[in-house]
Amino acid sequence: MARVGKNYKKAKEVTAAKRNYLLPEAVATVAKTAFAKFDETVEVAMRLGVDPKHADQMVRGTVILPHGLGGNAKKVLVIASGEKLKEGQDAGADHVGGDDMVKKIQEENWLDFDAIVATPDMMKSVGKLGKVLGPRGLMPNPKTGTVTFDVAKAVREIKAGKVEYRVDKTAIIHAPIGKVSFGPDKLLDNAKALIDSILKAKPAAAKGKYVRSIALSSTMGPGVRIDPASVEAPA
Secondary structure, three states: OOOOOHHHHHHHHHHOOOOOEOHHHHHHHHHHHOOOOOOOEEEEEEEEOOOOOOHHHOOEEEEEOOOOOOOOOOOEEEEOOOHHHHHHHHHOOOEEEOHHHHHHHHHHOOOOOOEEEEOHHHHHHHHHHHHHHHHHOOOOOHHHOOEOOOHHHHHHHHHOOEEEEEOOOOOEEEEEEEEHHHOHHHHHHHHHHHHHHHHHOOOOOOOOOOEEEEEEEEOOOOOEEEOHHHOOOOO
16 A cells, blocks of 8 residues: 655644535645645545536536636647748747648657647648547637637647536546745636636536546645535536
8 A cells, every 4th residue: 555645644634623524624725735845736526426428418618717727828729721830920839831831740740839729721731640639638619719719819828727517427527727936816716617617627427426526636745525516607
């Protein structure tokens, strides 16, 4: 059995004081008990009452957090043509190109980016990269605003801290809401924005209780359970 560090053990003792917390309490507790020497990321995990195997129960979307994510801005690749290349570059994209970028990814397994924005006319080429980009969650998608002719807006939103979330095969969404150094107030604002977005993304086909459980944690710290009833909007 793996040994538990003394700092983690102390944090666990604090978080175990209550079975379920209200969201503001949970945020404050996670911020207070973070013990790593680096600026830990704070993450929300929500288990939903959906069956991701059914397309009409898939939950995915994006949200721009009020206070961003902190740390270094994401590296953005724009795959487009003509004037849209300059538009992406002017908006702050780190890499721009067309079929040459698709070829670079295919032949060199080049992945020096965190997000891709592609114009609709380039998706025939980008589609060839499905096996490379799909498993890494990098495939552009109209639903997340990354397949668009409004390249500048998409790039700016990603740079500003837009978070993309998607329910996994176990019906759980994991998404970051910022750094411990943000402090409880900013983390709470970001957490509310993310949770509200996920609640609004509830599929019409989802029946019964939508939010089964929800927890907050820092990179190295224990999870803090939140009362699902305190965040879920009335049915």
